[in-house]
Amino acid sequence: MxxxxxxxxxxxxxxxxxxxxxxxxxxxxxxxxxxxxxxxxxxxxxxxxxxxxxxxxxxxxxxxxxxxxxxxxxxxxxxxxxxxxxxxxxxxxxxxxxxxxxxxxxxxxxxxxxxxxxSRPVKVMTREERLEHIWSSTHDDYRGYAGERWAEHLRGERTVLFYGGHRGTVLKLLDQLTDAEIAAKLPVHLRYLPDTIAA
Known part of the structure; x- marks a missing residue:
């Protein structure tokens, strides 16, 4: 944190x-x-x-x-x-x-x-920007901070609820979301922006 x-x-x-x-x-x-x-x-x-x-x-x-x-x-x-x-x-x-x-x-x-x-010529989003956007756009009821049920070194880290399919809703650390999970949490128009500008 x-x-x-x-x-x-x-x-x-x-x-x-x-x-x-x-x-x-x-x-x-x-x-x-x-x-x-x-x-x-x-x-x-x-x-x-x-x-x-x-x-x-x-x-x-x-x-x-x-x-x-x-x-x-x-x-x-x-x-x-x-x-x-x-x-x-x-x-x-x-x-x-x-x-x-x-x-x-x-x-x-x-x-x-x-x-x-x-000023970048192409719309891009870094992984960090994707995670920050998810955090900013997630309702307070579905985001929070790792508490006492988490390992001590993870307490205070940001968490979000994620629908895990057959596993149901799962509480995950924000910075440990996979690329697929990040894409699922982003609005459609932001899912496929490149990470970096091609040289």
């Missing part, structure tokens, strides 16, 4: 309901504490222009730069929402990300990572 680094957590443009739901993608995490910032820091996803503008109007921002602003309210510790209005391949697009505002370079690194990831 220790993600960090900058990572895309949802494929496509999140609608308003999904956006608010993804503001806390880890509500069931065990041993919640104000020090859970590493779990959120670096997560980003695309939103619509109207939702970007809506968030700008909720409260006066903590700060504004040319193509980004930070929310005044912090999620946990020094982690706060940063909203980006970027031009990628000539198209205006908007994004939300969680940055550690103790690190002044954090928003700029996220901005660069978003532009690099979204």
């Amino acid at each position: 220790t993600p960090s680094s900058i990572r895309k957590v949802y494929q496509g443009i999140a609608d308003r309901r999904q956006m608010f739901r993804m503001f806390d993608r880890h509500p069931q995490r065990p041993n919640r504490s104000p020090d859970d910032g590493a779990l959120y820091c670096g997560e980003w996803f695309e939103i619509g222009q109207a939702d970007h503008d809506h968030m700008f109007e909720i409260l006066p921002p903590l700060w504004i730069r040319a193509d980004m602003f930070a929310m005044r309210e912090f999620l946990t510790g020094s982690i706060s929402s940063v909203f980006f209005a970027l031009r990628i391949d000539g198209q205006p697009r908007c994004f939300h990300g969680y940055c550690d505002l103790r690190d002044q370079g954090s928003p700029d690194r996220m901005r660069a990572a978003i532009i690099e990831r979204e």
Whole structure:
């Protein structure tokens, strides 16, 4: 349960309901504490222009730069929402990300990572992005964290319910889903995207 680094957590443009739901993608995490910032820091996803503008109007921002602003309210510790209005391949697009505002370079690194990831000429999804999309789009009732019934070294790892055919519904560790299980959990339009761009 220790993600960090900058990572895309949802494929496509999140609608308003999904956006608010993804503001806390880890509500069931065990041993919640104000020090859970590493779990959120670096997560980003695309939103619509109207939702970007809506968030700008909720409260006066903590700060504004040319193509980004930070929310005044912090999620946990020094982690706060940063909203980006970027031009990628000539198209205006908007994004939300969680940055550690103790690190002044954090928003700029996220901005660069978003532009690099979204400027790829072909739609692709890495295995990690597929798993994050599954986690983001699975209802809270069907995802959670490994508890006391799991081996001690697995406790706290993310889990999802998976329909296992003749075995019925099975609780599986998210990062141990097979490629076939990942494909079954993804929406049809995302199942067959390549993992990498051919050279």
